[in-house]
Amino acid sequence: MKSPLMLIGPENRVLVQNEAMTELLKIDFRGRQYITALRQPAAIDAVANAQKDHVTKSARYVLHVGTRDRIFELSAIPVDGHVIVAFEDQTAAEETLSLRRDFVANVSHELRTPLTAILGFIETLQGPARDDATAQQRFLGIMATEADRLRRLVDDLLSLSRVEELERTRPVEPVDLGLIVSQATELLGALAADAGTKLISRIPNDLPKVPGDDAQLQQVLNNLIENAIKYGATDAGIEIALHPPAFETALHQTAIRMTVTDHGIGIPAHHLIRLTERFYRVDLHRSRAQGGTGLGLAIVKHITNRHRGKLLFESVEGQGTTVTLMLPVAVT
Ligand SMILES: Nc1ncnc2c1ncn2[C@@H]1O[C@H](COP(=O)(O)OP(=O)(O)OP(=O)(O)O)[C@@H](O)[C@H]1O
Ligand SMILES: [Mg+2]
Numbered sequence: 001m002k003s004p005l006m007l008i009g010p011e012n013r014v015l016v017q018n019e020a021m022t023e024l025l026k027i028d029f030r031g032r033q034y035i036t037a038l039r040q041p042a043a044i045d046a047v048a049n050a051q052k053d054h055v056t057k058s059a060r061y062v063l064h065v066g067t068r069d070r071i072f073e074l075s076a077i078p079v080d081g082h083v084i085v086a087f088e089d090q091t092a093a094e095e096t097l098s099l100r101r102d103f104v105a106n107v108s109h110e111l112r113t114p115l116t117a118i119l120g121f122i123e124t125l126q127g128p129a130r131d132d133a134t135a136q137q138r139f140l141g142i143m144a145t146e147a148d149r150l151r152r153l154v155d156d157l158l159s160l161s162r163v164e165e166l167e168r169t170r171p172v173e174p175v176d177l178g179l180i181v182s183q184a185t186e187l188l189g190a191l192a193a194d195a196g197t198k199l200i201s202r203i204p205n206d207l208p209k210v211p212g213d214d215a216q217l218q219q220v221l222n223n224l225i226e227n228a229i230k231y232g233a234t235d236a237g238i239e240i241a242l243h244p245p246a247f248e249t250a251l252h253q254t255a256i257r258m259t260v261t262d263h264g265i266g267i268p269a270h271h272l273i274r275l276t277e278r279f280y281r282v283d284l285h286r287s288r289a290q291g292g293t294g295l296g297l298a299i300v301k302h303i304t305n306r307h308r309g310k311l312l313f314e315s316v317e318g319q320g321t322t323v324t325l326m327l328p329v330a331v332t
Contacts, residue, residue: 003087004023004025004086004087005021006037007084007085008034008082009081010081014037016030017029038085040061040062042061043074043076045057046058047083047085050083051078051083053078054078056076057075058073058074058075058076059073059074060074072089072090073090074088075088110153110293111150114153118146118147121140122143124139148291153293156296160295160298160299160302166306167306171216173213174212175213176209177209177210177217177258180214181203181242182201183218184222184225185199192225192238195229195230198237200238200239201239201240202242203241203242204244207245207256210256210329211307212307212327213303216306217307219299220299220300220303220325221240223297223300224323225238225240225260226296228264228321228323230290231265231286231321232262232263232265232320232321238261238262239259240259240261241261242258243258243259248310250326251308251309255310255327255328256329258324258327260322260323263320265317266316266318267317267321268317269315276298276300277298279293279298280297307328308328309325309326311324312325
């Protein structure tokens with residue numbers, strides 16, 4: 001049996017203890033009173049009650065292993081005057097649950113901000129600003145912006161859950177990265193010009209196609225270019241480059257690099273590893289002001305994983321940022 005098990009006899013002594021249990025408790029308790037082995041009151045009660053009532057009892061059992069808590073569900077199963085004690089590791093399940101709770105809390109918070117603003121302005125329009133045409137125009141404008149933010153948030157959440165769902169199936173259609181770059185620069189050229197910058201693309205000839213999902217790779221590049229425009233617009237421009245295939249030790253195979261480089265504010269080093277977390281923003285106010293939801297790079301990360309690629313952030317504060325996407329040229 002892989003799960004930790006123990007058999008307790010009528011005399012309250014540990015009769016049998018399997019290897020997994022010894023590994024967990026670090027001590028062989030055979031022949032000794034079970035309370036010296038289990039020690040936690042809830043666990044001892046569960047065993048005592050199982051003996052007394054002849055029904056299976058359970059309890060939560062927390063063990064500190066190294067720096068980490070491991071959480072078990074302990075079952076005490078009565079059999080012919082003996083009690084079998086079984087441990088089931090719940091750590092991963094509890095962690096998933098807590099991640100999900102955090103996520104729901106974050107989503108609720110993100111939704112509440114624009115909703116509160118919209119509701120506030122509706123009240124103002126119904127009351128104090130009822131006869132003020134100028135104010136009405138202005139408030140309606142703000143409401144439209146906030147409603148748009150809500151829509152974008154919902155779109156991004158849907159996109160994220162779709163990408164997560166697909167993550168385990170690797171896309172294999174041959175994709176022309178050169179085409180993706182030229183489409184993206186065309187699509188976002190006007191946005192860049194509005195922000196006072198320009199997009200400069202470098203596409204080498206004779207690039208092989210890579211196995212991928214065309215729409216998702218477009219989404220990745222659009223996200224990266226949008227970020228460069230939002231946080232890195234300068235008159236030095238933004239470079240989008242493809243590099244000839246080369247062996248990448250990080251991937252143990254040949255890959256094509258796609259880089260997006262800006263010359264903007266940059267990102268302080270300690271933020272770099274957290275950028276792809278959902279809702280993570282370096283400067284919350286700046287991102288909000290730009291209509292950001294903080295989900296862009298989380299989506300980029302999932303798409304990269306799906307392609308078995310790698311994402312690299314390099315930045316120097318005050319000088320700019322380069323985001324590199326490595327994409328394997330073959331399915332191995
Ligand atoms: N090129 C960049 N230069 C400086 N900071 C950046 C750059 N790209 C991303 N960031 C920082 O990383 C954060 C996370 O980026 P991400 O794309 O996930 O979210 P967002 O742009 O705020 O919102 P969204 O992409 O969902 O609209 C941004 O809020 C910003 O602070
Ligand atoms: Mg973004």
